[in-house]
Amino acid sequence: MSMSTPLRDTILDQLQAGQWRPGDRLPTERELASRFNVSRTTVRKALLELKAQGLIEQTVGSGTFVTEHVSARLGRRVQQDSSQHTSPAALMEARLAMEPAIIEMAIRNANQADLQRMDACCDHAERAETLEAFEHWDAELHQAIADAAHNSFVANVFTLMKTVRAQGDWGQLKKKSVTPERRLAYQTEHRAIVEALRDRDAQRARELTLAHLLHVRQNLLGY
Template sequence: MSLARPLRESILDQLHSGQWRAGDRLPTERELADTFGVSRTTVRKALADFKQQGLIEQTVGSGTFVAQRAGTRMGQRIQHDSSQHTSPADLMEARLAMEPAIIELAIRNASASDLQRMDACCDEAEAAETLEAFEHWDAELHQAIADAAHNSFVGNVFGLMKTVRAQGDWGQLKKKSVTPERRLAYQAQHRQIVGALRDRDAVRARELTLEHLLQVRRNLLGY
């Protein structure tokens, strides 16, 4: 184990928990070195890394402080780490639980521009000349439906799911599983879901969303 690991983990824990907030002064290099039993050179290297990540700021003669945007940076870091360790099976499980559940919110809050955005995503997906482009607009459609709920937490969660879909494992499975016939089926299902949302038919939109996701899971994972 790296000698700097306990030091790094402790600093990240303090930032993540909010015990150290923007503008707070960190202990001195000497204090950190003594606390964690490492050299001041090791401390400097760790702090340099955190400074590069935008988590801390250093002022000659004044010390080291938590950066103003440290909270935002930590959120991005956590999101990135989470997406890197999410399997396609875990993602599908989450999608099956969450996407049908937000339909009522989307129907209640969707504006005309939200529905136009969904139509545009369908148009782009149908016109896509590559699987990668189709997958991009497929993900954008599901994000558009989530954003139509006009709930920032829901939007952020779906943003994370979209990030996971951009990872290599999901892409490889999609390449293996999406035939021209299946792509056409997905496109038709997307249009039906958007149509039900436009009609404000919560029951049908939820059923169509669940059926679509179950078919995607069968095609991707075989069950």
């Protein structure tokens, strides 16, 4: 971790709070160094990191300004922070609450391309030679089902869930819990869910999704 990280995070927090808005000019390096009691070298490093993130822009002779894209870029940072602090148990709780409900939206809105994408995810998962590859295509299938709802908010929530699944804690638990037999069971459950979606059978799709998630939770967390 670099020396500039605490200062960078402090400035990020102030941007998040709206202390500086798009187009605003930031204090000079000298003023920032004095305000935060750090060296100008530390300030310079922090500003370079913020510039690399697209949050500020620097113009020779004019100063340092907040970019017009700051809100969108800060939104992505909030997503990343959320994903890094979400436990596997919290993720499973959220999935159990949301996925059976979202499946009904997918039943109504899924088109042929959506169903073909789900089939492809199942194909890739079944051919996967490593657990990491299987887990990737497992997550992609659930994302494909969410995308089939054709609701941008739902798709964004599932993208965040997928980010959480990529974190170390989930991966370590999955590695310990997934035996060859359990993987085969998951693959069978995935195929059954996709078939229920293809048949537009909302009750069966919802029940299969809930049963699958409970099965995963039992294997992963032991309850």
